[in-house]
Amino acid sequence: MPYFRISHFFVFVLASLLVTIFMFMKPGPFGSKWKVDTQREVANNIQMEQIRRKAIIKSVCRQKNSQKSENINRNKLQRIIVEDDFQLLYCEVPKVGCTNWRRLLLTLGGHVKVPPESLTGKYVHSSQALRSLSSYSEDEIRVRLQNYTKFLFVREPFTRLVSCYRSKMERPNPYYHNYVGRMILREFRPNADKSLLATGDNVTFSEFAQFVIQHNNFNDGHWFPIENICYPCDINYDFIGKIEHISVEAPWFLESVGVPLSYSRHKATNDPRTDVALTKHFVQQLSHEQRKALYKFYQRDYEIFNYSRPEL
Template identity: 45%
Template sequence: MLPQTSCSGYVDTHATQIMGVFQEGRRNGYLLRKGRKCSTKSALVLLPTIIIVFIIIVLSTSQLFTEDAALTETDTELRAQNQDMLDIQARRKAYIQAVCRKQTNNNIIANPSPEHVWRIYVEDNYGLLYCEVPKVACSNWKRTLIRLSGNISMKPEDMEHKFVHDKTQLPTLDTYSQSEIEWRLKNYFKFIFVREPFERFVSAFRDKFQHPHKYYHSVFGRWIIKAYRKNPSKKELNTNNITFPEFARFVIQNPLGPDTHWQQMNRICNPCQIQYDFIGHYETINEEANWLLRYVNIPTEVNFPKFKDIHSAESVTNEVLKKHYFSQLSSSVKAMLYKFYEVDFEMFNYRNTIPL
């Protein structure tokens, strides 16, 4: 006989299996719910950190964009400034060319003689040629060039006036051979700085005759007093007290071979014969000089000096002082002085503000 199987035993066995599966499912569900709770708790714990990191990323990105925008804006400003200066230079050169076309001897010379370049100073390290016009911050330009030469370790402000004007510090172009002169004129950067002619004239008088100056009194002062005073006393001849009207009459009546401190600027630097790459104006010299230094790739630590090295307690000759001195002159003398400097006024585009 076959063994009997209890139906209840069969059901119990399967019920046990089903309950096991059900309990396992409950355990898994519990674990799942527990895991979800843990994940939620972890997320809540990490959320502030995530927010902080997000903010840092956003701020950093924003800062980068801001810096890039600032750099772009700065570059744009620099390009605009460069273009403005280049436009100014183009206009100044055009004025010179227009005046030169009126001159009889207006050709650019292929073989300049020493007499054309004797006031041009040479700086070989950076390839610069500077035409010195007295009374147009020439001392500070010499300080700058001496520093660039590398022969002197002194700072410009430590260079005394006498030292700066020592002829051994910087060579002039006329001391080179003809071939070397021509090569430098062709390959070096040539520049000059000019000044309103009447202000420069007053500045020369104040510097050389209103202060004790042995050389200028002995060479010019005594002669001027003898020429323009009736029966001057011995005391007058030995005193450097010539007047501005006497000085003005002397200059206009002795136009040939004047001292370079009041000689016409166009006769000093010969811009009709030598094409200068840069024509600077004294009235805006700080901005223009430093622009020029950057343009020719001079290191940024080298800037144009601002100080006045002699008679520093006195104010710089300006429009007010110029009018004060010219008020002492007769109309005829003022007209003759304008004629003396007329080419400078026109060539460098200065408008005369003195009624003639």
């Protein structure tokens, strides 16, 4: 009967499919080759992307008449952390996973004897164990810049700004509320409640954005443009990662430089991460003029790191 023949046909197809899947999943030449091919493809993609990112940086810097100098101002090296054992130079960019990179570097350098993920953010940022490149002599700086692997990770600028607001203004943060929050409320909220003026609490994203716009020389690395933190037009970075792809790029990079540790993401919480949707929610609270002014403030980061221009 036709039904009997069709049923057998589908059974045959299903069995063949299962055997094929099994061959690629089980240990052995087939599964191993598939895994190797996948790893090879990932590596090729990342390497090609690195070539593209470096070419864009070089092109943008050339257009802006930014020329690399052999003698780099020591002030431009303050954010670069040195790891001598593995010959790494990491430019630390706040709100781009820097706490996790600090955890990893503290463990890598033998400064702590516990797993990186067990270290608190407060501990890793207060630790004096990690040394800045700016603290070395001129000769020591030159040797490290020439021979060490220099890397950084970047982030979409508006998303980084929103992440900063949520971390420093929206959530409890006594230092930033008392220092920056009170300043913002005094300047941008007429007739603010005295209790808020005393604490610096309840700053809106619009008020925070206006502060960033009008005080664009307020040098706080949490929202300062990455160009003015890591100076990619002055320093030839060997690896430019993006936090949007960190789950793929960080493991590949660490393996490529022989680091025996993995990059651990933050522990899951009930507080959602700052993603594209959340960024859009906050940016929509700004006026057209504020969005234009913020884009102008971060324009170089958008161009140098090839992020799409946001809707203004």
